[in-house]
Amino acid sequence: MSSVSLSRYLIEQQRVHGSIPPPLRLLLEVVARACKRIAISVGKGALGGVLGSVGTENVQGEVQKKLDIIANEVLIEANEWGGHLAAMASEEMDGIHPIPNRYPAGEYLLLFDPLDGSSNIDCNVSIGTIFSVLKKQREDPSVIDPVCEADFLQPGRQQVAAGYCLYGPQTTLVLTVGNGVAIFTLDREQGAWVLTQDRVRIPEDTREFAINMSNMRHWAAPVRRYIDECLAGKEGPRGKDFNMRWIASMVADVHRILSRGGIFLYPWDKREPDKPGKLRLMYEANPMAWIIEQAGGAATNGVQRILDIQPRHLHERVAVILGSKNEVERVTRYHTEAAPTAPSAL
Numbered sequence: 001m002s003s004v005s006l007s008r009y010l011i012e013q014q015r016v017h018g019s020i021p022p023p024l025r026l027l028l029e030v031v032a033r034a035c036k037r038i039a040i041s042v043g044k045g046a047l048g049g050v051l052g053s054v055g056t057e058n059v060q061g062e063v064q065k066k067l068d069i070i071a072n073e074v075l076i077e078a079n080e081w082g083g084h085l086a087a088m089a090s091e092e093m094d095g096i097h098p099i100p101n102r103y104p105a106g107e108y109l110l111l112f113d114p115l116d117g118s119s120n121i122d123c124n125v126s127i128g129t130i131f132s133v134l135k136k137q138r139e140d141p142s143v144i145d146p147v148c149e150a151d152f153l154q155p156g157r158q159q160v161a162a163g164y165c166l167y168g169p170q171t172t173l174v175l176t177v178g179n180g181v182a183i184f185t186l187d188r189e190q191g192a193w194v195l196t197q198d199r200v201r202i203p204e205d206t207r208e209f210a211i212n213m214s215n216m217r218h219w220a221a222p223v224r225r226y227i228d229e230c231l232a233g234k235e236g237p238r239g240k241d242f243n244m245r246w247i248a249s250m251v252a253d254v255h256r257i258l259s260r261g262g263i264f265l266y267p268w269d270k271r272e273p274d275k276p277g278k279l280r281l282m283y284e285a286n287p288m289a290w291i292i293e294q295a296g297g298a299a300t301n302g303v304q305r306i307l308d309i310q311p312r313h314l315h316e317r318v319a320v321i322l323g324s325k326n327e328v329e330r331v332t333r334y335h336t337e338a339a340p341t342a343p344s345a346l
């Protein structure tokens with residue numbers, strides 16, 4: 001049987017399933033090509049001088065690694081002249097990046113976390129790129145800017161494409177355009193993305209959770225209850241033993257969940273009560289939530305479906321609970337039952 005390339009998959013999504021129009025197909029090809037270039041930089045490691053920090057901080061006060069900047073530049077450069085975007089936004093840029101006048105512009109908005117799992121870069125642990133595509137939908141015709149931050153502030157259910165690229169032992173591109181989840185593996189000899197799994201499904205039940213346990217003493221009661229019950233194992237109320245994994249690269253943790261099920265939590269915690277969570281809504285949580293839902297899983301912030309959250313800022317943060325449906329629903333129910341004490345930041 002002949003292998004299916006990313007291009008062929010996208011053409012089928014356009015022509016057979018009508019899931020995407022031609023400009024979106026071409027945009028996704030450009031993003032996938034940029035990910036290949038990032039994979040080459042990641043692979044060079046110390047030989048390519050790409051490890052270490054640059055001595056600057058991003059808008060969220062996080063130290064920027066060289067690869068954060070390199071990946072951001074690759075994505076900007078590759079997408080600037082494609083002709084399908086109105087603007088881009090990134091974890092590594094304070095404001096939006098409109099397409100410069102010298103290039104043709106389009107109707108789409110691209111958001112990305114150019115390098116996810118930055119703390120893992122220098123120790124050769126899997127990292128990735130996360131992206132989300134929205135369509136510019138102007139509700140207020142009195143706004144005269146060709147594109148502005150307000151255009152980006154759409155709930156995640158309005159995404160038209162979302163994906164991530166995982167730079168691990170294999171380089172893997174995971175994509176949804178609202179017609180299930182497809183996984184492509186980079187054939188490194190041919191430099192081609194090959195479809196290796198389509199219509200991915202996440203088991204509804206799991207015995208594996210992912211959370212940074214070092215924050216346990218800071219969690220809200222519903223999260224504490226859920227994890228305590230998992231830790232109690234066979235002898236506890238769940239009546240079964242649970243395993244734990246925490247890679248500290250959301251892309252890698254989510255990919256494991258797509259592969260074999262599980263639940264991922266980065267919850268609100270009481271150290272900074274006004275901050276809803278660590279992860280960013282628009283370019284981390286939204287694309288991952290859509291991918292997870294498209295694979296039959298669920299994603300909430302403890303009280304609300306992530307894809308229904310109306311963003312107020314580009315760099316807004318959110319609590320994230322995603323993965324196997326029955327487990328996510330259980331944690332969400334624990335939050336509802338504890339509603340009077342639920343953190344107001346959620």
Ligand SMILES: O=P(O)(O)OC[C@H]1O[C@](O)(COP(=O)(O)O)[C@@H](O)[C@@H]1O
Nearest residue numbers: 113115116117118119212248249250
């Ligand atoms: O180090 P912690 O607190 O466990 O946080 C890990 C989380 O932070 C992140 O690395 C944040 O992403 P960035 O590296 O893009 O800032 C997630 O990928 C991961 O789930």
Ligand SMILES: [Mg+2]
Nearest residue numbers: 113116117284
């Ligand atoms: Mg990230």
Ligand SMILES: [Mg+2]
Nearest residue numbers: 091113115116
């Ligand atoms: Mg990042």
